[in-house]
Amino acid sequence: MILINGNLAVVKGAIKSGCGFFGGYPITPASSIMEEIAKDGIKLMQMEDEIASINCAIGASLSGKKAMTATSGPGFSLMQEAVGYAHMIEQPLVIVNVQRVGPATGMPTKPSQGDIMQAKYGSHGDYCPLVFYPNSVSELYEYAIKSFNCAEEAEMPVVLLSDAYLANLYETVNLDIDIGIVNRKLEPVGNGARHYTGLSHQRNSPKPQNPRQYKSFIDRIFKKTYVIAKKHADYEYTGKKDSDTLIVAYGCVSRFLSGLKKKYAFFRPIRMWPFLKKELGKIAKNYKKVVVVEMNNGQYRREVERVIRKRLYFFRVLGGEINIPKISRGIRRIKCKATSLYSK
Amino acid sequence: MQGYLSLLKIKRLPTTWCPGCGNGLVIKALIQVMESNNLNKKNTVIVSGIGCVGRTTGYLKLDSIHTLHGRAIPVAEGIKTANPKLNVFVVSGDGDLLAIGGNHLLHASRRKTNIKVICVNNRIYGMTGGQASPATPKKTVTTTTPKGNEFEEINTQAIVTSNKNFFARSTVFHLDHLKKMIKKSLENKDFSFIEVISNCYPGYGKKLGFTSNYEMLMDFKKKFENQKNKSILKKNELGFLK
Numbered sequence: 001m002i003l004i005n006g007n008l009a010v011v012k013g014a015i016k017s018g019c020g021f022f023g024g025y026p027i028t029p030a031s032s033i034m035e036e037i038a039k040d041g042i043k044l045m046q047m048e049d050e051i052a053s054i055n056c057a058i059g060a061s062l063s064g065k066k067a068m069t070a071t072s073g074p075g076f077s078l079m080q081e082a083v084g085y086a087h088m089i090e091q092p093l094v095i096v097n098v099q100r101v102g103p104a105t106g107m108p109t110k111p112s113q114g115d116i117m118q119a120k121y122g123s124h125g126d127y128c129p130l131v132f133y134p135n136s137v138s139e140l141y142e143y144a145i146k147s148f149n150c151a152e153e154a155e156m157p158v159v160l161l162s163d164a165y166l167a168n169l170y171e172t173v174n175l176d177i178d179i180g181i182v183n184r185k186l187e188p189v190g191n192g193a194r195h196y197t198g199l200s201h202q203r204n205s206p207k208p209q210n211p212r213q214y215k216s217f218i219d220r221i222f223k224k225t226y227v228i229a230k231k232h233a234d235y236e237y238t239g240k241k242d243s244d245t246l247i248v249a250y251g252c253v254s255r256f257l258s259g260l261k262k263k264y265a266f267f268r269p270i271r272m273w274p275f276l277k278k279e280l281g282k283i284a285k286n287y288k289k290v291v292v293v294e295m296n297n298g299q300y301r302r303e304v305e306r307v308i309r310k311r312l313y314f315f316r317v318l319g320g321e322i323n324i325p326k327i328s329r330g331i332r333r334i335k336c337k338a339t340s341l342y343s344k
Numbered sequence: 345m346q347g348y349l350s351l352l353k354i355k356r357l358p359t360t361w362c363p364g365c366g367n368g369l370v371i372k373a374l375i376q377v378m379e380s381n382n383l384n385k386k387n388t389v390i391v392s393g394i395g396c397v398g399r400t401t402g403y404l405k406l407d408s409i410h411t412l413h414g415r416a417i418p419v420a421e422g423i424k425t426a427n428p429k430l431n432v433f434v435v436s437g438d439g440d441l442l443a444i445g446g447n448h449l450l451h452a453s454r455r456k457t458n459i460k461v462i463c464v465n466n467r468i469y470g471m472t473g474g475q476a477s478p479a480t481p482k483k484t485v486t487t488t489t490p491k492g493n494e495f496e497e498i499n500t501q502a503i504v505t506s507n508k509n510f511f512a513r514s515t516v517f518h519l520d521h522l523k524k525m526i527k528k529s530l531e532n533k534d535f536s537f538i539e540v541i542s543n544c545y546p547g548y549g550k551k552l553g554f555t556s557n558y559e560m561l562m563d564f565k566k567k568f569e570n571q572k573n574k575s576i577l578k579k580n581e582l583g584f585l586k
Contacts, residue, residue, distance in 0.1 A: 060423065060426035063422065189409070193404075195402050
């Protein structure tokens, strides 16, 4: 057991998984990940920007190393094109996004959950990402390892979400957990005549004009993700399960609201994307009221609404202002009339 | 010709390029140098960006990476850093390496990663239809500069040599010279940059009054001269600096 913060837990997880390369660019609140990597002897390349960071990580991954990069919202936006590229050439990669308040420079030191949709839909075109969002330091350690495993199994980039709160939160972590490590199966470059291209392709040759080939590619990458995602349908269903209210919260918000567990049922998705449709659907059926609390203006809430097929109650936590009494007062006052989509 | 075909994916021919394009000559020079220096698919990786030249990698029997627009250099650096035993080549165009990838070029030359960058400079964005690139000379009429380009062309030589890196300039007409320059870059253990002046008749030459690719090549013959032991290369001088 050691006492570490969230960012260091990610690094410990990466080391445990056998990560061999880190490409990065300093950004609050993710910088300390790169600093810790520098101490630990993993090959580190500090690049000129986030675009170069993710691209050199892709290069290292092609060279046979388990590669990762870590950033925050603004950097994640810059990386998006390369995220799509990594999906296209099907290279394993782990991207850690320590979220802060946006858009633009926003509030760099404050936690936020504003990149939920960016993690899913950020790059252009269709792809199916796998995204995890733990809510404690020990879980960050565990899911850093799982992210590497999933990336290797599915041969695609995996996003590990964190936030400014978890990044700086100190907790005790047991580093000797029993998770198998998935090793690299792909043959590194420099040993054949393969062609890795961002163009739609088939067997090493570009096919940019062939719709049938493109459709089969899209079907394949979606199916691939769902197969891996099924193994990691991770969520937490706790609290007072026989109450009439279900609170859906994830990441750091689920930590703040843990005091309400005595009164309400709690659902916390850990695998954010693909959405836990079946699991949440089954649980939400038993509750009269479903409340979503998140640190953005309602990104995940729409997904939840789409799945449970009824109006729900929504509380937002904006600008990193965590006011627990206000939220609990709000939940107490809910009558059976659901809020409309754009109301407060 | 012997051996020239061994690194070429013949099944993928014909190429996507216009007849008479200089890219074919660059491939030829590159393959012949690789042959003579024992570079093969066991020890060499080639990376390219987007554009006409970017398609080069797909025709070579090597592990080849066709990256995003402008990102060939960081990917190559990642490959080289993760596996320093590999010989890593970057082949891309002026728009890709000097405009969108300009920042990466600047910093890769600062970091002195041992990659060989071959920049095929046709002075125009060829694939998108003849827009002005950073390497387009002043006063040139292009589709995006109908009144003539108002800016000076980029001084790549200064960027690369400011960190005492290998810089060479050649043209697709001077094929033997080009091969010599690529060979020279292999002797160098730092970041190396080879600027290859190329011809693009449909995108660039047509507007300047040339009537064919052949005429453009003959123009290279007339205009460029080989220089030795120079500390700086003028615009129409070929040679290398170290």
